Amino acid sequence: MGARSVMDLKDLHKAIDQMKTMPIHGKEYTMVAQRVEAFRKYAGTDWSITTEILEDNERRVLARAIISDRNGFVVADGLAEEMRGHGVNKTSAIENAQTSAWGRALANLGLHGSKMASVEEITIAKNKEKIIDEEKAHDDAVRAERNEGSTGTSQKDL
16 A cells, blocks of 8 residues: 555544653643654654744744644644743743643644643743843842932932
């Protein structure tokens, strides 16, 4: 029998039952690597996952993953944004954005286990939230200092 022209999504969804999940805050998640492995097992080389880097600068990386069938028809996609400079994103923001985008695209295809967000996305989001909170606290402290100083200090004194 020749190559499959259409991937049976029922087979792909059966793969979800075979994937190991990881409990995070009371919910079960599957790793992106497991989802890619299941996708390849059932899609073979008939379907593809490609990545476009939409933005890459000193602050952030924005990636789009696209899942296409053998005719180039886009069946699902996913976006991911990674902020540079913190944690693993000091050196690997592009790789992180790509992996997260793949996870989103596979979830949009229906291969997500019980929840859409990947373990990596949850960890990264919590780290981003912490960094934003720390930066806001720092900014508030600087503003407060400036306000205190403006009551009896001239610009020359600064």
